[in-house]
Amino acid sequence: MSTDFLKWLDEQQGRTYELHARHINPIFVKMLQTIGFDKQFVRGQGCYLYDAGGNRYLDMLTGWGVFALGRNHPKVRSVLEAVLSRELPNLVRMDCSLLAGLVAEKLTSRTAPHKGQSLTRVFFCNSGAESVEAAIKFARCFTAKQRILYCDHAFHGLTVGSLSLNGAGFFRERFGDLMPWTESVPFNDLAALERALARKDVAAFFVETVQGKSCDVACDGYLEEAQKLCRRAGALLVADEVQCGIGRTGRWFAYQHWPNVEPDIVCVAKALSGGYVPVGAVVTTPGIMDAVFNTMERCVIHSNTFGQNDLAMAAALATLTVMEEDGIVENAETLGTYAIRQLENITRDCPFAGEVRGKGLMFGIDFKRPENSLKLQAAWDALHALNFAIFGQMVIVPLMQEHRILAQVAGYHTEVIKFLPPLNITKQDLDWFLSAMQQVLQNTLRVPGAAWDTVMSLAKGASRAYLR
């Protein structure tokens, strides 16, 4: 059966974009075709993707941050195969799953590594947005308050509750009224947070330690002080570690760069299952969990059908174990520091490059209007007169077309490009990326030049699409 299926699947190759244009998302297909990303990837292994012609691509996107161990990690796969072959009694629902208990034990050994720490309880779900939705409910239930604070430029997911905490108008517009009692504060601004907490009616302050859409990092002291302000106001501190958690920044959780920070709730997803199976988790304290699940009648008052499923739990156990055994978090710290330093050196010669931002293996570049050269300023202005924030494509497109490196801009209407390599990437592969970046950034200085021709025609096309 499986050989027949794979043979049949091979015969379907070549139909992908036609099927998606017809049944899934034609405008996405058009976007990919416009920037030349309509590849036929047929295999993923470790840090690499392979197309039908056998060409190898370096994956600096990792499926939006899920493939922390690279693609198809053999140890995670072998655990999944073993679990499937055992015919386990998955999702009985009126019992407790051993695998889920084991993942909770391992995960909380990382959120509460020291005696006396209280992030020891876990609620499992299936995605990052779902973990944020759960955290909103838990915070409101525990505090009996309604207001939720979030940061400018925040990204917490796209379901209605999590979208209500989104710091970008672009994602919110056109979808009607979102959840009431939500309010943004500037990131890294303690005075603004203190003012917003003053009425003592806030249930929780949601914050990403490293913001996914901008790569902005919490300043030293910000989370410690935010935690004190929240505690004083009777509000919970929720760390959304969906993207920056599970080793990505060189700590198991990014807030752990500051030893005195212990959030009340931590949202986890993405890399937890090594990218194999959708998964999410909310890690919190016994006090909060016991307030939500407070009677036998309410023992599953917040739940979901697929949470704790065997494949997600087995993949999570295998992923966390490989991370421990292979020193993955340490690698993210060492090579992340190396990559950020090298990028800072490279970008010094490019007047379009503003700040290099990030922590560990979550880093990006913010582009800006050059300060000196009139010629470069004129090119920047001409591009921006057509379309805001398309400059990043001048880096992303040649990285793919000329250097076979997959990456993406960090978000819509921002000048930031972001990189999320596998956490087990080698220095050799990072050097492939860094030397490509050096060439690509140098080409942006040639005005007129091929890179500008490409991006100007993209911008013209995008402007026409907006006007339509």
Ligand SMILES: Cc1ncc(COP(=O)(O)O)c(C=O)c1O
């Ligand atoms: C910080 C953060 N929170 C929540 C989410 C939503 O996760 P998901 O796409 O799994 O719903 C994301 C997704 O990128 C994220 O980066």
